[in-house]
Amino acid sequence: MKALTWQGVNKLQVEKVPDPRIINTRDIIVKVTKTVTCGSDLHLVGGYIPFMKAGDVLGHEFVGEVVEVGPNVTNHRVGDRVVVSSFISCGKCWYCAQELYSLCDNGNQNPAITEELWGFAPGGCFGYSHAMGGNAGSHAEYIRVPFADVGAFPIPDGVSDLRALFASDSASTGWMGADLGNVRPGDVVAVWGAGAVGQMAARAAILLGAERVIVIDRYEYRLEQVRRYIGAETLNYEQTDVGGELRERSGGRGPDVCIEAVGMEAHSPGPEFLYDQAKHQLRLQTDRPTAVREAIYNCRKGGSVFVLGVYAGVVDKFPLGAMMNKGLTVRSAQMHGQRYIPMLLERMEKGELLTEHLATHIMPLKQGPKGYELFKEKKDNCVRAVFEPSA
Numbered sequence: 470m471k472a473l474t475w476q477g478v479n480k481l482q483v484e485k486v487p488d489p490r491i492i493n494t495r496d497i498i499v500k501v502t503k504t505v506t507c508g509s510d511l512h513l514v515g516g517y518i519p520f521m522k523a524g525d526v527l528g529h530e531f532v533g534e535v536v537e538v539g540p541n542v543t544n545h546r547v548g549d550r551v552v553v554s555s556f557i558s559c560g561k562c563w564y565c566a567q568e569l570y571s572l573c574d575n576g577n578q579n580p581a582i583t584e585e586l587w588g589f590a591p592g593g594c595f596g597y598s599h600a601m602g603g604n605a606g607s608h609a610e611y612i613r614v615p616f617a618d619v620g621a622f623p624i625p626d627g628v629s630d631l632r633a634l635f636a637s638d639s640a641s642t643g644w645m646g647a648d649l650g651n652v653r654p655g656d657v658v659a660v661w662g663a664g665a666v667g668q669m670a671a672r673a674a675i676l677l678g679a680e681r682v683i684v685i686d687r688y689e690y691r692l693e694q695v696r697r698y699i700g701a702e703t704l705n706y707e708q709t710d711v712g713g714e715l716r717e718r719s720g721g722r723g724p725d726v727c728i729e730a731v732g733m734e735a736h737s738p739g740p741e742f743l744y745d746q747a748k749h750q751l752r753l754q755t756d757r758p759t760a761v762r763e764a765i766y767n768c769r770k771g772g773s774v775f776v777l778g779v780y781a782g783v784v785d786k787f788p789l790g791a792m793m794n795k796g797l798t799v800r801s802a803q804m805h806g807q808r809y810i811p812m813l814l815e816r817m818e819k820g821e822l823l824t825e826h827l828a829t830h831i832m833p834l835k836q837g838p839k840g841y842e843l844f845k846e847k848k849d850n851c852v853r854a855v856f857e858p859s860a
């Protein structure tokens with residue numbers, strides 16, 4: 470079958486790879502109808518997560534049609550339309566029982582790397598390097614979905630593939646940021662990053678009753694989407710003093726909840742950026758925590774910061790003093806999709822959660838390298854590139 474593979478830093482290629490097959494009794498095979506790029510993939514493409522091998526198939530957000538079902542699968546039939554959580558979880562271990570699905574003890578078949586790096590191994594993810602299980606990704610004609618009764622969900626008739634596609638990851642991730650970031654009715658919430666993840670976090674905060682939600686970025690076309698489709702306020706950090714403006718919009722107190730949806734390749738206008746970028750590129754730090762720092766400094770005392778952006782290792786100049794003395798709660802996680810996808814699909818069906826605008830570029834999978842270039846360089850007002858393997 471055809472698949473989009475990683476060949477080296479910033480080198481992608483569509484090539485023939487073996488078809489997946491059922492390996493375990495709880496697997497299904499899905500014919501991918503739509504699969505989408507994610508900010509997380511950029512960290513792999515750019516070589517910031519150094520556990521890829523040439524030929525690995527990328528992609529972890531997708532919808533498709535079930536074409537084969539393992540003998541112990543009960544929820545799915547051949548022909549079903551499904552959306553699949555990007556993290557792979559068994560549904561039976563202690564972590565799954567706590568609904569901390571991305572921490573599943575059985576989702577990652579290659580735990581040695583992350584055990585060494587982080588003390589314990591989190592779960593596995595599709596198409597997300599050998600550190601996250603070495604699973605083949607979804608930028609392909611077909612994909613094997615392990616533990617399918619836990620991670621794949623039927624798409625209601627009233628929800629299109631394109632809308633459901635974003636339940637796979639960015640909408641679940643955003644919802645998790647607002648939910649576990651403890652957004653309460655009446656709160657002021659600030660979100661760093663107006664990509665799909667930041668937009669979905671902002672929408673979740675609104676649906677959870679936040680009074681004001683403010684999204685921060687520098688790309689006007691993304692901020693325009695936030696105002697138009699998400700219904701949140703915006704701040705362009707290249708044109709405004711973010712800290713001053715956030716205070717102004719929160720009665721002088723600062724936002725109650727700050728959600729960071731930027732990640733390790735953050736940009737910032739000042740000299741700090743050059744410092745962080747130089748250290749990042751020399752591998753003296755593994756991540757650029759610009760937006761995390763800002764979230765911590767600007768959050769109100771006793772408030773909550775949720776880090777949705779992906780980080781891999783150690784960072785420099787982490788404002789531990791501000792976090793400690795201001796009494797902040799700082800949390801983070803890879804997405805627990807299985808916990809949110811059914812509810813998100815219901816909200817999508819009711820029209821409360823719209824996602825189609827995020828798919829700014831829809832193209833055949835064979836144009837995958839071009840799609841990644843548009844997405845990575847934020848060219849042509851790209852928010853996300855969606856690939857259709859059968860087109």
Ligand SMILES: NC(=O)c1ccc[n+]([C@@H]2O[C@H](COP(=O)([O-])OP(=O)(O)OC[C@H]3O[C@@H](n4cnc5c(N)ncnc54)[C@H](O)[C@@H]3O)[C@@H](O)[C@H]2O)c1
Pocket residue numbers: 507508509510512638639642661662663664665666667685686687688691706730731732733734735736737759760776777778779802803804805852
């Ligand atoms: N926790 C999870 O499970 C999970 C799931 C999906 C994605 N992610 C991560 O979320 C992050 C965002 O993903 P995305 O797909 O929206 O990516 P994206 O690249 O489309 O968007 C990131 C946005 O952040 C903006 N940005 C950069 N520096 C900034 C700064 N200092 N202040 C404010 N905005 C800034 C960029 O301009 C861009 O619009 C990535 O790190 C990704 O890896 C995490």
Ligand SMILES: [Zn+2]
Pocket residue numbers: 507508509510529530555638639
């Ligand atoms: Zn993703």
Ligand SMILES: [Zn+2]
Pocket residue numbers: 558559560561562563564565572573574575576
């Ligand atoms: Zn589990």
